[in-house]
Amino acid sequence: MYAQASAKIELPSYLPHQSPVPVFDGPATPVSFFTAGAEIYAQGEKAGALYQVEFGAVRIYRLLADGRRQISAFHLAGETFGFEADATHHFFAEAINATGVRVFRAPSGTDMSRQLLPLALKGLTRAQEHLLVLGRQNAIERVAAFLVEMSERQGGLRQVELPMSRNDIGDYLGLTIETVSRVFTRLKEKGVIRLLSLRSIEILKRDTLLAMGE
Amino acid sequence: MYAQASAKIELPSYLPHQSPVPVFDGPATPVSFFTAGAEIYAQGEKAGALYQVEFGAVRIYRLLADGRRQISAFHLAGETFGFEADATHHFFAEAINATGVRVFRAPSGTDMSRQLLPLALKGLTRAQEHLLVLGRQNAIERVAAFLVEMSERQGGLRQVELPMSRNDIGDYLGLTIETVSRVFTRLKEKGVIRLLSLRSIEILKRDTLLAMGE
DNA sequence: CGGCCGCTTGAGTAGTATCAATGTTCGTGG
DNA sequence: CCACGAACATTGATACTACTCAAGCGGCCG
Numbered sequence: 001m002y003a004q005a006s007a008k009i010e011l012p013s014y015l016p017h018q019s020p021v022p023v024f025d026g027p028a029t030p031v032s033f034f035t036a037g038a039e040i041y042a043q044g045e046k047a048g049a050l051y052q053v054e055f056g057a058v059r060i061y062r063l064l065a066d067g068r069r070q071i072s073a074f075h076l077a078g079e080t081f082g083f084e085a086d087a088t089h090h091f092f093a094e095a096i097n098a099t100g101v102r103v104f105r106a107p108s109g110t111d112m113s114r115q116l117l118p119l120a121l122k123g124l125t126r127a128q129e130h131l132l133v134l135g136r137q138n139a140i141e142r143v144a145a146f147l148v149e150m151s152e153r154q155g156g157l158r159q160v161e162l163p164m165s166r167n168d169i170g171d172y173l174g175l176t177i178e179t180v181s182r183v184f185t186r187l188k189e190k191g192v193i194r195l196l197s198l199r200s201i202e203i204l205k206r207d208t209l210l211a212m213g214e
Numbered sequence: 215m216y217a218q219a220s221a222k223i224e225l226p227s228y229l230p231h232q233s234p235v236p237v238f239d240g241p242a243t244p245v246s247f248f249t250a251g252a253e254i255y256a257q258g259e260k261a262g263a264l265y266q267v268e269f270g271a272v273r274i275y276r277l278l279a280d281g282r283r284q285i286s287a288f289h290l291a292g293e294t295f296g297f298e299a300d301a302t303h304h305f306f307a308e309a310i311n312a313t314g315v316r317v318f319r320a321p322s323g324t325d326m327s328r329q330l331l332p333l334a335l336k337g338l339t340r341a342q343e344h345l346l347v348l349g350r351q352n353a354i355e356r357v358a359a360f361l362v363e364m365s366e367r368q369g370g371l372r373q374v375e376l377p378m379s380r381n382d383i384g385d386y387l388g389l390t391i392e393t394v395s396r397v398f399t400r401l402k403e404k405g406v407i408r409l410l411s412l413r414s415i416e417i418l419k420r421d422t423l424l425a426m427g428e
Numbered sequence: 429c430g431g432c433c434g435c436t437t438g439a440g441t442a443g444t445a446t447c448a449a450t451g452t453t454c455g456t457g458g
Numbered sequence: 459c460c461a462c463g464a465a466c467a468t469t470g471a472t473a474c475t476a477c478t479c480a481a482g483c484g485g486c487c488g
Contacts, residue, residue: 060342062342062343062346064346064350064351064428065428068350068351069350070345070346070349070350072342072345072346073342083335084335084339085332085335085336085338085339090339090342090343091342111328113327113328113330113331114325114327116327116331117327117330117331117334118299120331120334120335120338121297121298121299121334122299123338124299124334124337124338124341125298125299125304127338127341127342127345128274128276128286128287128304128305128341129276129304130345131284131286131341131344131345131348132276132278132284132286134345134348134349134388135284135348135385135386135387135388136278136282136283136284136388137278137282138443138444139443139444165465165466165467166466166467166468167466167467171349172349173349174348174349174350175444175445176444176445176446177466177467177468178444178445178446178467178468178469179443179444179445180467181467181468181469182444182468182469184467184468185468185469197453198452198453198454198466198467214278214279352475352476353475353476379434379435380434380435380436381434381435389476389477390476390477390478391434391435391436392435392436392437392476392477392478393475393476393477394435395435395436395437396436396437396476398435398436399436399437411485412434412435412484412485
C-alpha cells in the first residue's frame, strides 16, 4: 500500500532529544524514509535488523482478529527498536509521520548482547510500568500518565509535541478515541493543560498532572 | 514481617516443566526458602542478583499510592527473574507459596549479557503480549488468555495448576476478584472448564478457550 | 469441631464504550 | 490565496461491562 518514499518528506517540527548515536560500530548505513502510515515491518516477518529513529515517530502494535489494536510502544527520535526474542517479528512497526529510520544489520556471527541488553531491559521496564497503567488506572490517570511520559521523553519541557493521533493515543492507553477526547477537554477545563494545536499541548499544572498519573 | 524460613516447607503438588538449569557457570549457590507471602526483594532495593525458581511460584508487582496493585508477571519453577535496567529494583517480588529460589551473584566484572539477553527479550515479548490483554480484551477473554498461558507454561496439559489466589489472578488481569470468580463460574456453566479444586482446573474445551483468549 | 480466610453470589452503580451528529483541521487543487 | 473535501476530533445520548458494597458459603487449619 504505502511504499518507502525517498522524496518530498516534510521535516517534523520537533527534534531529537536524544542524539542518534549509532547502535554499534559498523559501516555507515543509509537512512530509510517512510511516509505517514508506512509499514516498517510486519508481525510474522523475519527479524534480524535493528532500527533507530532519526526523525519522526514509530508505533509498535499488535492486532486481534477482529481488528482491535494495542500499541505497545511509541518510539521517538534517537530511540532504537526491532530486536526480538527469536527470528520472527511478533509485532507490527509503522511510521506515524514522515519518518527517517537508520537500519543496522550486524554481520553474521557478531555478538550484540552487550549493546542490546540495556535496550531490552529499558523496554522491559517501560512495558511493565505500562501494565500498571492499563491494568489499574482509570481514563484520567492514563492520559495524565501518558502526557507526563511524553513530556519527560521530550526533556521535561512545558510544551509537549504529540506526533500521534487521538486514535493512536487511545490504542496505546486502552481507551476509545472519544474517551481520550473527553479527558483532554476535562484537563483543559481544569486548567491543567492548554491545547496549542491538536498535536501540541502546554502543561500548565505539572504537579496536578503528576499526582493524577500517580 | 515474613522472614525466610528454612524448615517445614511443604512441597507443592506441581513440578517444574522446565529443568532448572543454572543461569551461568559459577560456584553452586544454596537454595533460599520462602514461605507464602514472603518478600524476596522490594521496589527501591539495590538489585544485582539473579533468582531462579526451584519450586513454588513468585509474583512480580507494582503498587499505586492508594494500594492498587498490578502483578506484571508470575514465575514458575525453572524460570529466572530479578534482572533490572539499572542498579535498583523497580518492582516487588514475593513468594506466592512455599517457594525455593536459587540466588546467583555474578562475580563483579563478569559480563552476563549473553545469558541475560534472551531472558530479557522473552520477558519483553511476554509483557508486550500482556499489554494487549489488559488494553483491549474483556473479562472473559482475559481469563481465557490467562488459563491458556498457564496451561502452555505447564506443558499444555488438560489439567492446570493455579498456584495463586483469585486475588492474584485479578491483579494480574486488571480485574476484581469478584469478576474473576464470576468468569470462572460462567466458564464452568458453559462446560469449558471444570474445577478439580480451587487451585486446580481441567480444560474441557481447549478450542473454545483458545478462541476466547483470541 | 469451630473459626477464619478465601471464594462465590447478588443488587445496585460508576465509568467507559457505543452510536450518532456536529465541528475543526489540513492538504489539495483551482 | 482561497475553497473544497476528507480525515480527524469533539460533543451528546444511551447502553453495557465491570466495580462496589454486602451477604452467604465452603474448605482448611488449628
